[in-house]
Amino acid sequence: MNIDQAAAYIGIAKSTLYTWRTRRPGFGPRAVKVGSALRYRRSDLDSWIEDHAETPDIETDKSIASDNRGPGVDQVTTSGRRSSMSRRTRPRHR
DSSP: OOHHHHHHHHTSOHHHHHHHHHHSTTTSOOOEEETTEEEOOHHHHHHHHHHTOOOOOHHHHHHHHTOOSOTTSOEEOTTSOEEOSSOOOOOOOO
16 A cells, blocks of 8 residues: 555554654554555554554543542543543633
């Protein structure tokens, strides 16, 4: 597949594939250079998608399911950091 087809196949922008290739080598799906053309094998794209699939975190699921405090309340993530479930903003001082 060419880069347009590969980007459409995995559902990302073509520029993202270029960025991964140049600025984050080894992160994106493996590509093959054919002369000056960049090509992607469907099997490499499928492998990359499978390698980056999220796995459910049972402990996190249990803590969220048992949390009856409602939306807008801070939650503790698996890394121990707090994340907000709302989009609260602080007042601006001018």
